[in-house]
Amino acid sequence: MIPVDDNKVDRAPELLLEDEALRDGLQMESRIFSLEEKLELFRLLESSGIGRIQVGSFVHPKIVPQMADTDDLIQAIGETKGTVLTALVLNEKGLERALACGIRHLSMSVSASDTHSRKNAGMPADEALDSMTRLISRATETGIHVRAGFQCSFGCVYEGVVEPDRVMDGISRMAQAGAAEVNLADTTGMASPYSVGSLVHRASRELPEVRISLHLHDTRGLGLANMFAGYEAGVRIFDVAAGGLGGCPFVKGAAGNVPTEDAVNMFESMGVSTGIDLEAVCGAVVFLESRLGRALPGRMRRVLKGAECD
Numbered sequence: 001m002i003p004v005d006d007n008k009v010d011r012a013p014e015l016l017l018e019d020e021a022l023r024d025g026l027q028m029e030s031r032i033f034s035l036e037e038k039l040e041l042f043r044l045l046e047s048s049g050i051g052r053i054q055v056g057s058f059v060h061p062k063i064v065p066q067m068a069d070t071d072d073l074i075q076a077i078g079e080t081k082g083t084v085l086t087a088l089v090l091n092e093k094g095l096e097r098a099l100a101c102g103i104r105h106l107s108m109s110v111s112a113s114d115t116h117s118r119k120n121a122g123m124p125a126d127e128a129l130d131s132m133t134r135l136i137s138r139a140t141e142t143g144i145h146v147r148a149g150f151q152c153s154f155g156c157v158y159e160g161v162v163e164p165d166r167v168m169d170g171i172s173r174m175a176q177a178g179a180a181e182v183n184l185a186d187t188t189g190m191a192s193p194y195s196v197g198s199l200v201h202r203a204s205r206e207l208p209e210v211r212i213s214l215h216l217h218d219t220r221g222l223g224l225a226n227m228f229a230g231y232e233a234g235v236r237i238f239d240v241a242a243g244g245l246g247g248c249p250f251v252k253g254a255a256g257n258v259p260t261e262d263a264v265n266m267f268e269s270m271g272v273s274t275g276i277d278l279e280a281v282c283g284a285v286v287f288l289e290s291r292l293g294r295a296l297p298g299r300m301r302r303v304l305k306g307a308e309c310d
Contacts, residue, residue, distance in 0.1 A: 013051065013273050013274055013275030013276075014236070014267075014272050014273045014274075015231070015236040015237065015238065015267065015272060015273075015274060016051050016052060016236065016237045016238075017050060017051070017052075017238055017239075017240050017260060017263055017264070017274055017276060018050075018051075018052040018053070018054060018086070018213075018237065018238070018239050018240065019045050019050045019052075019053050019054070019240055019241060019242060019260050020053075020054040020215075020239050020240070020241045020246065020257060021041065021045065021241040021242040021243065021245050021246075021260070021284070021288065022038060022041060022042060022045075022053065022054065022055045022056060022073075023054040023055065023056050023057050023067070023087070023088055024054070024239075024241055024245070024246040024247070024257055025241040025242065025243070025245030025246045025256070025257070025288075026038075026066045026067075026245070027057070027064050027066050027067060027246075027247075028245075028246060028247045028248075029066060029245075029292065031291070031292060032065060032066060033066065033291065035069050035072055035073060035076060037291060038055075038069070038073050039073070039076055039077070040287065041242075041284060041287060041288065042055060042073075042077060044280070044283055044284035044287055045242065045281070045284050046080065046083045047280055048276055048277045048280035048281045048283070048284065049274075049275045049276045049277050049280070050083060050260070050276055050281075051082070051083060051084065051275065052083065052084040052086055052105075053083055053084070053085060053086070054086050054087060054088065054107065054239075055070065055073055055074060055077065055085055055086070055087055056069075056070030056073055056074070056087050056088070057070060057087060057088035057089070057090070057094070058070055058071075058087060058088070058089050058090075058093070058094030058095070058097040058098050059088075059090060059094060060093075070087060070097075071097055071100070071101045074087065074101045074102070074103050075101060084105050085103055085104075085105065086103070086105040086106060086107055086147070087103055087106060087107070088106075088107045088108075088109060088149075089106050089107070089108045089109075089135070089139075090108075090109060090110075090120070090121050091121065091131070091135075092131070092135060095108075095135050095138065095139060098139075098144075099139075099142065099144075103144075104143070104144055104145060105144065105145045105146075105147070106139060106144055106145070106146055106147070107146075107147045107148075107149050107183065108132055108135060108136050108139065108146055108147070108148055108149065108174075108179070109132075109148070109149030109150070109151055109183070109185070110125065110128040110129050110132045110149070110150065110151065110170070110174075111125055111128065111150075111151040111152050111187070112125065112150055112151065112152045112153055112156070112162045112166055112167055112170055113125060113151070113152040113156035113158060113159050113162060114126075114159065115156065115158035115159055116151065116152050116156055116158060116159075116187070116251070117151075120151070120248070129170055129173065129174075132148075132174065132177075133173050133174055133176075133177040134177075136148060136174055136177040136178050136179050137177045137178055139178075140177070140178030140179070141178075145180060146178060146179045146180065146181075147179060147180070147181040147182070147183050147213065148171065148174035148175065148177075148179035148181070148182050148183065149182075149183040149185050149215065150167055150170050150171050150174070150182065150183065150184060150185060151185045151187040151248075152185070152187045152188060153167045153184040153185055153186065153187075153191075153199065154184070154186045154188070154190050154191035154192075154195050154196070154199070155186075155188055155190030155191070156188060156190075157188045157190070157251055164198070164199055164202060167184070167199065167203075168202065168203065168206060171184070171203060171207065171210075172206070172207065175207055175209075175210045179210070180210065180211065181210065181211040181212075181213055181237065182203065182207065182210055182211075182212060182213070183212075183213045183214070183215050183239070184196075184199060184200070184203065184212065184213070184214055184215070185214075185215035186214070186215065186216045186217055186226065187215070187217065187248050187251060188217070188219065188248075188251050189216075189217035189218060189219025189220050189222070189223075189255055190219070190220070191216065191222065191226050192222060192226070193222070193225050193226055193228070193229035194229070196214070196216075196226045196229040196230050196233070197229045197230070197232065197233045200212055200214070200229075200230055200233035200234065200235055201233050201234075204233070204234055211236075211237060212234070212235055212237075213235065213237035213238065213239065214226070214227065214230045214235050214237070214238050214239065215238075215239040215257075216230075216238070216239070216257065216258050217246065217247065217255055217256065217257055217258075218244060218255055218256060218257065218258055218259075218297070219255040223257070223258040224258060224262060224263070224266055227258055227263060227266070228266070231267075231272075238258070238263065239257060239258075240257055240258050240259065240260040240263045241256060241257035241258070241259065241260060242259065242260045242261065242281060242284045242285050242288060242296075242298070243256075243259055243260075243261075243284075243285040243288050243289065243296030243297070243298045243301070244256040244257060244258070244259035244262070244296055244297040244298040245257065245288065245296060255297075256296075256297060259285075259296070259297065259298030259299070259300070260276075260281050260284075260298070261278060261281045261282050261285060261298050261299075261300035261301055262298050262299050262300050264276045264278050264281060264300070265278060265300045265303075278300060278304070279304060282300060282301040282304050285298055285301040286301065289301075
């Protein structure tokens with residue numbers, strides 16, 4: 001067994017990890033998870049101490065079949081004691097569904113890339129941003145806590161470099177519309193520690209009243225390095241996914257998110273409390289691997305398994 005530092009057990013978490021295995025993780029999988037399986041995965045993640053879980057997205061079921069039952073899943077989960085439920089909204093119909101099912105926290109996201117926006121949202125990037133700012137205002141007026149996401153903030157596989165000025169304009173407009181948190185998303189996994197640190201510092205300087213979070217993909221093997229760079233730049237909210245599941249259906253060569261268990265291990269080894277039980281998270285990974293029939297890319301599940309065999 002890996003030793004536990006008793007000095008950390010009762011400390012309040014110093015950062016928030018949002019697990020997105022149920023949304024970003026499953027959306028790329030061909031095997032459709034049943035409502036009961038999603039509920040079991042949610043309970044495993046919740047019991048590990050994860051503070052925020054993205055349970056799905058309100059998108060067209062024909063485009064992303066895995067998300068067809070997001071409304072039902074939220075209703076089935078019901079009230080939670082310490083875990084915030086959140087879901088992704090991309091358009092007006094999605095917001096209508098979210099309002100109908102009573103969820104109180106939403107991620108409302110658009111793309112910095114015109115090509116990616118047309119593939120992902122079916123409209124040009126500028127038009128999508130105009131529409132989303134109106135929807136954010138509407139959502140916040142109803143009392144919903146909104147996190148505004150800006151996809152492809154660090155580059156696009158179709159268009160290449162995304163200028164920081166474009167990113168800043170987009171997140172500034174969404175913040176002005178009422179978003180209390182802005183999420184810089186490395187949708188294509190093109191970020192580097194330098195670009196993460198540079199953009200986070202600028203966003204924090206120009207939007208001092210808004211919380212900055214990061215959504216990082218491990219496409220080029222820099223996920224944890226980029227996460228550390230973000231932490232050093234002041235970010236305290238990060239998206240992760242159990243096992244390292246995930247990717248975008250509209251990004252060529254997309255890979256998964258930073259594995260939840262690996263992020264927990266990195267931060268805890270630095271003395272940064274996450275409030276998450278590493279072994280419990282790995283239990284969720286075991287569940288996913290059993291259903292998917294393959295090993296997932298996260299490392300700490302294998303480390304713990306190896307320690308048990310010693």
